Amino acid sequence: MPCAISTGTAPSPSDDMMTATMLDSADVDLAPEESRSEPLRGSASLHDGLLAALRDYIVEGNLADGARVPERLLCEKFGISRTPLREALKVLAAEGLIDLLPNRGARVRSLSSEDLRELFDVMGGLEALAGRLACERISDEEVAQIEQVHHDMYRFYIRRDMHGYFQCNQAIHRMIVEAAGNATLSATYANFAGRIRRVRYSANLDKERDRWGEAMREHEAILDALRRRAGSELSDIMFQHLRNKRKAAQHIGEAQALEGDASR
Amino acid sequence: MPCAISTGTAPSPSDDMMTATMLDSADVDLAPEESRSEPLRGSASLHDGLLAALRDYIVEGNLADGARVPERLLCEKFGISRTPLREALKVLAAEGLIDLLPNRGARVRSLSSEDLRELFDVMGGLEALAGRLACERISDEEVAQIEQVHHDMYRFYIRRDMHGYFQCNQAIHRMIVEAAGNATLSATYANFAGRIRRVRYSANLDKERDRWGEAMREHEAILDALRRRAGSELSDIMFQHLRNKRKAAQHIGEAQALEGDASR
DNA sequence: CGCGATCTTTTTGCATTCATTCTGTGGATT
């Protein structure tokens, strides 16, 4: 019943990826230092501003997994009263970023491995759709642009530059989604991407050298299908690509889980 | 001073005196008949109850397309104050059911033909995914159940029973989505289905005899692929099936638009 | 008679207040 929302929600500045920045949670660090001097940056209609700010705040990992969302503190941090904050929380709950327990507040939603499995598959489905639609309408110029980024990505791959590789990778996927020319799809995609972004599977990708090479080959296939405008084929490839990504992520996730158990 | 709020003390402002004065403005036909005696049916946590109730209220078409969502009247109808109602509105806006214009309230989101195109394609993508996933895990029993409904549907088709046919059709699609075994997908699917449900394209399907027969054949193909657990193939079929549905809907939509123009 | 400015009424957005529920601590009982 927690209806998975999908669109209408602002994509939010997805860009900088998930790696690095994640200071390890726990201490919530609601710094008085950065007291959000600006009246909630930009955006239309204040509420949207707050919503986006809060979403980023959570997606960027400022709150630990499963941690309670401190209503009071956030009010102070953003300089607003509880009413608009709670409205934003309801929306984030509907988006699936947090859980809202009756009478005991909001907690950052922690994704079980089952949740991850589901999310990856849905992402796969959305990307498969994006690929199919993109083949119907993408221009040669757009394909060329994607090829460009693909080559950049290849260079990063050769140099074993994880960060650069990852940026390009994200960019390519985003470009394909955009090329689909379907705003509803883009919004839905952004939502799920945000949900999954909290998970730090990527940082360890370089431990999975095999997977990395495999991923490169898959991207070659993606480009090839895109060039030929082979929608149905690309659809399959995209889904499989995400499936493989999922497997790698699960693998890493399990390893981390073991690690965690060991250190405990 | 029609508004009871102005009094400083305002002891339980229940009722009727104020309703009288607002009749003129209304026109919205918030039926006095069904005055929502129940304390918001079922569900946990009141808020969810209200949310579901409001969603149904809108999805079922009680408010005209593009109509303003009358905050005060709804508050009375559901017997709650504005705070929880507004929270629900934010969520519905995030779901894409209504638009929230800054400082000028909520309106029922009217779907442009472009929106419909996008929605149908996304639904197609989700159903394609559902079919693919279903093939991975569906049991023979589940396939048999779907076959059962399929045969029922066929009978309705032969008898030209639109209503029964439509019911079975919906049921089959829902069963496939469920068979995918992905709760996230189910929730997302339900969300989009709700959005699209406001459009009543189906009623005129019987005018499109060709499409009806074609749809039956497509369903045969769906079943066939499902039996063979041919995921990738089923994925294609599902997407195409929705594409064709979209075309039929657009066709009808245009016809209705013309009709509307003519009568004007 | 039409058009626009100004004033009133209504609506919206947010803050504040109030009632209820939860949480955590201390004490009494077994």
Added chain:
DNA sequence: AATCCACAGAATGAATGCAAAAAGATCGCG
């Protein structure tokens, strides 16, 4: 000593209050 209960403090959920914006009405003017 451990368990259970009671109570104080804090939080959550919802209602009310208030300032500002929009919609509507009234009136003056061309």
